[in-house]
Amino acid sequence: MRRLGEHRNPLEAYDAALVSGDTETIKSLVGEMLSGGADPVSVLTDVVAAAQREVGRRWQLGEYTVAQEHAATAVAISATKVVAQHVRQVPITRGKVLVACAEREWHALPAMMIECALRAHGWETTLLGASTNPLRLNQYLHDLGPDAVAVSCSVLGSLPTCRRFIEATTASGTPILVGGPAFGGDDVRAVALGATAWARDAHGAIAAMDGLPAVVPPAEPLGAERTAEQSALESDHRRHVALLRERWSLVAAATTPDADCLNSVIDVADDVLHQVLHAVEVALLTGDHRVLAETAWWVDDLLRTRGADASMMAELVDILTAAMRDYPLAAALLGAHFAVPSDWRQDRTAANDV
């Protein structure tokens, strides 16, 4: 198999077509790479996923609108479908695997890529789409009787339902592999949630699948106190976001008559508030408080690149602390860990996939 590096700048050509939303060019580019002997999994990780990270970075910098980000994702989905089509011819040599997105996970692409990568390695795959509810997962678990389940979580808000997936899957004795940016850079959150294995990317997923046990015991229950607070936060999430949006002067200060501009301020505020509240839930559920520092870094970076006043971050911390008055564990976690570590401030160029 030829390595991708031998192609003349495939990423550059791909990126150019992605910016112009040129689906046809993307499809033929990916088709050429594959017929030229490129490894399908590398096409996914080194081209499609790499370009998606770049899209995320541009959104973070305010260079892309949400609609543009979605359009780029649509192009990436058609690129992935070309790879999926290509790997259908690989004979099935391994067991059955169910690939799913947890509920509230609307990024369908990573799961599609994982499905595609596993199919390329001889797994018989079944893909459930974006935001799958636990009942539907259960139905497929019993009907299909898969040898494993693989779940992708991009957003922090999907980790609580991912825990429900882990409970349902392990209750049937089936091993469950998890991955995606919401789990962070190591297996700490995955282990805390009771997953059987964690993978960094598609290559990691392929390797991890071979090491899964045939049968696993049901996941251990999580700490009652933390879980109770997390589920209270989850059910109050909408109310908290509405309340904080009202109190945070980021939106109130934006008095622009331009609807698009106002919308983008509201988008940023909502993204920040969702993200921060979900980070608190994840810290409660997994005990991994690093998620708070990571989120603080992300928020701080987003506010800076969007030219928000420097006081907005401090104000956010204040209103959050006030809002968490009835949640003692959450308030303690926020107070102790929701801050940008000073040594992270040096390196502002690193991309962050949140």
Add this chain to the structure above:
Amino acid sequence: MAVNPTASLHPGAQDEPVDLAGQFRAGDQLIHDVGTGLSGSLNLRRTALRLLTMIRPVLADWGMVVLPGDRPGSLTLVGGDDAGFHAVISTAAIADLELSRVLRTGGTELRHVMMDDDAEADLASMIPHPRLAAEAATMRPADLLTVGLTARGATIGALVLIRCEGRGFDARDVVVAERVATSAATALDSARLYEERGRIASVLQSSLRPPSLPEVDGARLAARYRPAAEHLDIGGDFYDVHGGKDDWLLSVGDVSGKGVEAAALTGRTRQSIRTAWHFDHCPEVVLGALNTVLFDEHTKDFVTVLCARMRRDADGRFVVDVAAAGHPPPILLRRDGRVETVGVNGTAVGMVAEVRYRPATVVLERGDTMLMFTDGVDEAFGPDGMYGVDRLLTLLPRYAGADPEVLCEAIEQDVLEYLDGRHHDDIALLAVTCGD
């Protein structure tokens, strides 16, 4: 029961101090664990795998489960050291073997294995697969215990267990094995019944699932389908696209009622639309015919439908004739972000003997999108009340010129987030964008 009395005591075990109470506890614990542990899955093979994992090493050093196969007259063997291994054999092929007697009587057979040249042949009478028998022989087995799996009055299979040298099955172990088998048999039988029903359901269900969309020259299509009972994958809403060359019919509809009954009617409705379209391509005629057919069925159900005939002209534009039967009209999202609702309405089909539908005609220029949807979208009831068409009209302009896939995803996400975890009705979306 045919327990071999010679095997009840074993030399070698007597010299060591025996923690009898501990063994009792381990046996009881295992029986309890099997009872609760196997209830988690309704899949036959997974339940068998789980059982095999639980009994090793407490009850046996090696195990195999014999289960009914997919087809009548076949058996499935699951077990051995490779958890992924399973094989299908025919019932006829084992008719003369001792295993077949256990499968007929549901009894217990314990045999002491002599490790001589005949050991493998000996094992083969209970382990009718060369690979599994060879694997079992390498364990240097002392005892081979076979227990029938009997549930709800019928023996559905057998549990075959091996213990290695120095650790045979004593009378108490046999009792534990029998009780484990009794617990497991009920769970395995439930899984068997579930799978049998599941096979029937999945065949019927596949004809009611949303269809995959065809490639339409000069246009891009996208659809979303989220039934109220999400786990069933089918519901009372439907969409369909058929036709060819430059003349297509798009339909979206909603059957009164919910769940499986409603889904069955969507199948008949889709078929009737296709048949009517075969005779006449005008959407108003298609709806008129559908109305007559469904009215004549005398069902209490009615159906709301939107039919759009789409023809490409020489300039690559699409001329769309839309007819509606009690269904929310389509929304046009122009390339520049303007939104407009197509002015079309009519009576739902299946309620009145004869209805004349009046079509409206719109033109899709390059980059324009027509969105068809069901009331699961606008009537979604969240914490802040009804989602409403206005909210949809406000959302759409941000996606002007976007791929219809992007648009459908954005709407689905917006509606579900608006619901904030509340129950929703069936939701169907079908969008077509002019231009490749």
